[in-house]
Amino acid sequence: MTRSLSALARTGALAAILALAVAAPAGADPNNVIPIPALNGIHGLPELPGPTKAVYQVTGMDSPNRTQSVNVLGTDLGIMWDDGNGRMITAFGDSAGIGVPNLLAGSIWAWTSNVLFRSSTHDPAAGIVFDDVVPNPLPSPKIPGIEISLIPTAGISVGGVQYMSMMSVREWGDHGKWHTNFSTLASSGDGGSTWTQLTHTRRANVDGHENFQQNAFLKAGGYVYRYGTPAGRNNPGFVSRAKESDIANIDAYEYWDGKEWKPTDAKTAAPIVGGVAELSVMWNEYLGQYVMLTTDPANSVVLRTAPAPEGPWSEPRVLIDARSLPTAYAPMIFPYQTGRDLYFLVTQHTQYNVLLMRTPL
Known part of the structure; x- marks a missing residue:
């Protein structure tokens, strides 16, 4: 990757963080993680x-991508899409690094709210290799x-324009719940x-709009479909759509x-699914169906x-039983067609990093 991290040991910051991390309590929000x-x-x-x-450790100190070299020791999500020129962008969420800890938020880590990695990988069978990084593109206070x-x-x-849907989190609640100010597009x-x-x-x-605080995008038939859920997990899911040219016109959306x-x-939107969390939706050529992943x-x-x-x-088919992992x-579908096998990313909170998974369809 094109950016590198200065030696951590020279400031003594690493030793201090490690000492704090050993004593850090487990918790529901991303501040209480140990990605080492x-x-x-x-x-x-x-x-x-x-x-x-x-099949592959995508982020963290055990990843061949060595994301710690750009101060991403731990992160989550991994939302992937093609940039229109055959390159894949992957957006991650709250990311833990070494530096000035965010003590105001109760964190021992230096946090960024988002980080992007770009990749030329189209065949994920041997893993997803990152080419470069865009650190903290949309900072949060x-x-x-x-x-x-x-x-x-x-x-x-x-x-030719990249869009992300972002959620502004006001505060973390009980496990699997949080409170948002709004969702918004960034370009x-x-x-x-x-x-x-x-x-x-x-x-x-x-x-x-409380039902569209978290989103998933899908392009089909000249429309952008914007799936939504309320903030948090174990919620109903909804869907809206707008013509591609109107993606940034909130008044142009229709609701199912x-x-x-x-x-x-x-x-007017009615639930299309129930009991869902973070969503990922894509057309699958092998099945000739749209597929949705969630927990x-x-x-x-x-x-x-x-x-x-x-x-x-359809009724849900279990890919990973909670007792196993x-x-x-946050299962996120790899954005290129891969035949009978479906590849997706999933976050393992215990290590606060992202894994590449494969399942046969």
């Missing part, structure tokens, strides 16, 4: 029963009660190197009410299929 293998006790890929397998984080939940390329006209929040696209957490598309009013109320990673973007969506979340 020597301390979290996790080495190597998890051995899973059944057909789904872990990280002040509890105001904005503790600004996290990507979806990404897409439309007309980049230079392939993801620099980003700007599109404040006119903000969806405050009211008036039906269970029978037809209704214009403008987000309150269920038991925290198992599950797959659904549908003949159309709005559904009807109990802290897994």
